[in-house]
Amino acid sequence: MAKHQFQTEANQILNLMIHSLYSNKEIFIRELVSNASDALDKLNMLVLTDEKYKEVTFSPRIDIVANKEAKTLTIKDSGIGMNEEDLMSHLGTIAKSGTKAFLENLTGDQKADSNLIGQFGVGFYACFMVADKVEVTTKKAGETQAFLWRSAGDGEFDIENTTMDGHGTTIVMHLKDDEDEFLESHRIETIIKKYSNHIPFAIFMDKEKFIPAVKDDDDKEIEPSRTDIENVQINRANALWTISKSEIKDDEYKDFYSSIAHSSEEPLTWMHNKAEGAIEYTTLFYIPSKAPMDMYRVDYQTGIKLYINRVFITDDEKELMPTYLRFLRGVIDSKDLPLNVSREILQSNAVMAKIKNSSVKKVLSELAKMSKKDAQKYEAFYAEFGNVLKEGLYSDMGNREKILELMKFNTINSEETVMIEDFIKNVDETKKEIYYITGKTSLSMLKNSPALERFKSRNIDVLVLNEEVDTIIFPMVTDYKEYKLVPVSDAKFEESEEEKKEEEEVAKTYEGLAKEFKDALGDMVKSVETTSDLTDSPVAIKIDKEDPSYMMAQMMKQMGQGGDVPAPAPILLINPKHELLIKLKDSADQNLINDAAHVLLDQAKLFDGQELSDTADFISRLNRIIAKAI
Numbered sequence: 224m225a226k227h228q229f230q231t232e233a234n235q236i237l238n239l240m241i242h243s244l245y246s247n248k249e250i251f252i253r254e255l256v257s258n259a260s261d262a263l264d265k266l267n268m269l270v271l272t273d274e275k276y277k278e279v280t281f282s283p284r285i286d287i288v289a290n291k292e293a294k295t296l297t298i299k300d301s302g303i304g305m306n307e308e309d310l311m312s313h314l315g316t317i318a319k320s321g322t323k324a325f326l327e328n329l330t331g332d333q334k335a336d337s338n339l340i341g342q343f344g345v346g347f348y349a350c351f352m353v354a355d356k357v358e359v360t361t362k363k364a365g366e367t368q369a370f371l372w373r374s375a376g377d378g379e380f381d382i383e384n385t386t387m388d389g390h391g392t393t394i395v396m397h398l399k400d401d402e403d404e405f406l407e408s409h410r411i412e413t414i415i416k417k418y419s420n421h422i423p424f425a426i427f428m429d430k431e432k433f434i435p436a437v438k439d440d441d442d443k444e445i446e447p448s449r450t451d452i453e454n455v456q457i458n459r460a461n462a463l464w465t466i467s468k469s470e471i472k473d474d475e476y477k478d479f480y481s482s483i484a485h486s487s488e489e490p491l492t493w494m495h496n497k498a499e500g501a502i503e504y505t506t507l508f509y510i511p512s513k514a515p516m517d518m519y520r521v522d523y524q525t526g527i528k529l530y531i532n533r534v535f536i537t538d539d540e541k542e543l544m545p546t547y548l549r550f551l552r553g554v555i556d557s558k559d560l561p562l563n564v565s566r567e568i569l570q571s572n573a574v575m576a577k578i579k580n581s582s583v584k585k586v587l588s589e590l591a592k593m594s595k596k597d598a599q600k601y602e603a604f605y606a607e608f609g610n611v612l613k614e615g616l617y618s619d620m621g622n623r624e625k626i627l628e629l630m631k632f633n634t635i636n637s638e639e640t641v642m643i644e645d646f647i648k649n650v651d652e653t654k655k656e657i658y659y660i661t662g663k664t665s666l667s668m669l670k671n672s673p674a675l676e677r678f679k680s681r682n683i684d685v686l687v688l689n690e691e692v693d694t695i696i697f698p699m700v701t702d703y704k705e706y707k708l709v710p711v712s713d714a715k716f717e718e719s720e721e722e723k724k725e726e727e728e729v730a731k732t733y734e735g736l737a738k739e740f741k742d743a744l745g746d747m748v749k750s751v752e753t754t755s756d757l758t759d760s761p762v763a764i765k766i767d768k769e770d771p772s773y774m775m776a777q778m779m780k781q782m783g784q785g786g787d788v789p790a791p792a793p794i795l796l797i798n799p800k801h802e803l804l805i806k807l808k809d810s811a812d813q814n815l816i817n818d819a820a821h822v823l824l825d826q827a828k829l830f831d832g833q834e835l836s837d838t839a840d841f842i843s844r845l846n847r848i849i850a851k852a853i
């Protein structure tokens with residue numbers, strides 16, 4: 224017998240299971256049954272595709288045995304089984320880096336935390352929530368040596384050789400004193416129906432059956448009533464997605480979700496679709512009601528299982544659906560893929576590509592429908608997944624238009640968000656330009672940006688995009704249908720000859736002040752110019768995009784070296800109609816002009832969402848100005 228230590232993380236998880244996660248213990252059955260089902264899936268595929276497993280018989284079943292005297296609960300499968308190496312690496316360490324995420328995401332709220340267990344690939348350890356000793360007897364299909372793994376969840380486990388008929392895995396849990404409920408057949412059956420009704424394999428269990436007394440014609444008992452023990456199948460074991468929609472009840476869809484998503488929360492919605500024609504396939508996709516914890520991690524766990532003609536192939540293939548739909552949970556099943564697909568083949572397979580393309584289109588069109596028919600549900604969806612979906616705007620050019628139509632936009636003129644199809648109704652039909660502003664500030668701050676004043680004065684609505692992702696994504700989105708998307712800084716409006724002339728004259732009268740400002744600010748600004756674009760704000764800043772240093776900085780950024788390049792100095796725009804500047808123009812107080820130049824530049828930077836380089840300087844200049852005013 225060899226003693227081993229659990230890996231540190233595994234031990235941490237174990238301790239959590241034993242000491243902190245009490246609220247939803249029953250899910251340990253879901254997790255062990257899910258592992259048994261996975262083990263059957265794996266063997267099924269190997270037997271069908273791998274010469275080495277030709278001799279192995281695949282007779283799938285899962286058995287649950289409750290022994291009230293010994294206080295043990297046993298879950299047994301005829302799946303792939305494990306050899307010594309497998310035991311060491313699967314039931315002693317935690318390979319998935321996602322586990323770290325699990326540990327980071329624990330909230331202390333037990334109900335929420337126990338929901339996370341299944342999502343992070345630590346399901347096996349859940350049996351220690353109810354058992355103080357666990358024995359795993361297992362033999363890998365095609366091998367001869369069986370092994371017994373044992374642990375009391377106290378930091379150690381041991382492995383020794385043993386014997387076993389056939390292949391598969393038997394897990395015996397010695398239940399803790401107050402866990403007798405898990406020995407009751409009706410309790411187990413309820414749990415199975417709730418979480419594992421639609422796994423593709425049959426689960427059997429002994430059940431008590433009441434046989435009524437047999438009576439003769441005179442109502443005299445010939446045989447007394449009795450209770451028989453019968454071994455019966457307790458789940459439906461139908462791959463739910465293969466059944467036709469009309470025969471599936473909502474509750475069954477929900478139950479299936481809980482088994483494949485390892486979640487006790489209800490899904491927000493689902494889409495079940497059977498495609499017939501050149502390529503036959505079925506998809507059943509769920510949208511969770513809450514974003515998976517690892518959604519923004521690179522090593523997120525995919526939620527789509529690929530089946531080929533009901534044979535499970537993989538649930539770890541990120542290419543099955545585009546990353547911007549990574550919140551989906553569900554199944555893709557097709558008859559038209561070769562069973563022995565490798566990952567490489569899968570990625571370049573034309574049939575798979577078609578399934579993927581039409582599945583994406585289907586999901587997007589279902590979302591579009593939801594946005595029109597059920598605004599409340601769509602709102603809930605968008606709050607959780609809108610920003611992920613948005614990634615599709617640059618990663619999926621082919622569907623950009625459809626994805627844009629799913630976005631909810633804030634605009635200058637609307638209190639509520641609007642969809643682009645409604646927004647364009649108010650766009651100037653001759654120019655066909657959709658203006659937008661991006662910035663990493665609050666919505667109200669961005670809506671009040673001086674850069675929007677010239678739009679407000681012309682009563683032109685503008686998309687206001689204040690999420691961080693927007694600043695990265697929208698510069699890449701250049702058009703929608705026949706419309707151009709134009710950042711506000713690039714918008715050009717026609718001016719009449721008269722207006723131009725007037726501006727030139729105004730600029731002349733400000734030449735003196737502009738020069739004084741430039742002298743005061745030095746290299747902090749590229750130039751100081753008057754503008755007719757501002758109404759309420761005295762000043763604004765603008766980057767000259769033709770400036771070679773700006774273009775250089777952009778180039779360096781694209782090459783991933785943006786960090787080292789200083790941003791080029793902005794142009795300071797002054798509003799000649801603003802009272803402040805009118806007064807400054809006529810002031811002879813050089814110190815005041817000097818302080819005002821600095822304070823106004825800082826003010827424009829703040830509005831632009833930038834941080835001040837010298838806050839102390841800003842404050843002392845501001846205080847000097849106030850002191851003068853009093």
Ligand code: ADP
Binds near residue numbers: 254258302313343345
């Ligand atoms: P996950 O199922 O997400 O991988 P678990 O903690 O539930 O995480 O299981 C860990 C691993 O242990 C599984 O990936 C599998 O390799 C192995 N395992 C668990 N139960 C069984 C079983 N009944 N048969 C074969 N292998 C199993």
Ligand code: MG
Binds near residue numbers: 254258345346347
């Ligand atoms: Mg598992």
